[in-house]
Amino acid sequence: MAPHQLLGLAIDVAEEALAAGELPIGAVVVMGDEVVGRAYTQERALNRRLVHAE
Structure with missing residues (x-):
């Protein structure tokens, strides 16, 4: 995959996070x-400050 495609995938995940009420931070592993x-930060869902997407 090209870098811009990978970035697009991470942005898609970040948009899912935003829709779920989380910070728009997404990560993909390829x-x-x-x-x-693929994951996004889940600070609010897990009620923890140190839950990172990566």
Whole structure:
């Protein structure tokens, strides 16, 4: 995948976070052309300040 495609995937995850009421911080983990992980920061859902997307 090209860097701009990877960034687009991370932005999509960040938008999911924003829609869920979280900070818009998303991360994706890619191996080759396959997304093997994706997450967003869940500070509010887990009621913890140190829950990072990565």
